[in-house]
Amino acid sequence: MKTELVPRRRNDESGRYQEVYSAEEILSLLEDTRLSTSEVAEQLDCHRTTAHNRLSKLEDVGKVTSKQVGNTLIWEIEMALD
Structure with a gap:
C-alpha cells in the first residue's frame, strides 16, 4: 500500500482536507517565466522537497516540463504544439 504525504489543510466548511499547494497556484507562478525548484519553494513558502x-x-x-x-x-509550463 502506497501512502502519499501531501501537505493538506482542513476546509472549515466541509471538514474535508484539501491540498495546500494547488496545481493552479503552482502553474500561476510559472505563467510567464521559468523557475528552479528552490525558487518555486521560496514563492510557495514550502520545503524544496514539497x-x-x-x-x-x-x-x-x-502540465509542466x-x-x-x-x-x-x-x-516551465508545457506549451502545446498547435
Missing part, C-alpha cells in the same frame, strides 16, 4: 514533488506530479500529467541545468531543475 515543491519538487508537486512539480513532478504536474510533469507526469503533462523540466530541464536539468547543472544540479538544478528548471521548470
Whole structure:
C-alpha cells in the first residue's frame, strides 16, 4: 500500500482536507517565466522537497516540463504544439 504525504489543510466548511499547494497556484507562478525548484519553494513558502514533488506530479500529467541545468531543475509550463 502506497501512502502519499501531501501537505493538506482542513476546509472549515466541509471538514474535508484539501491540498495546500494547488496545481493552479503552482502553474500561476510559472505563467510567464521559468523557475528552479528552490525558487518555486521560496514563492510557495514550502520545503524544496514539497515543491519538487508537486512539480513532478504536474510533469507526469503533462502540465509542466523540466530541464536539468547543472544540479538544478528548471521548470516551465508545457506549451502545446498547435
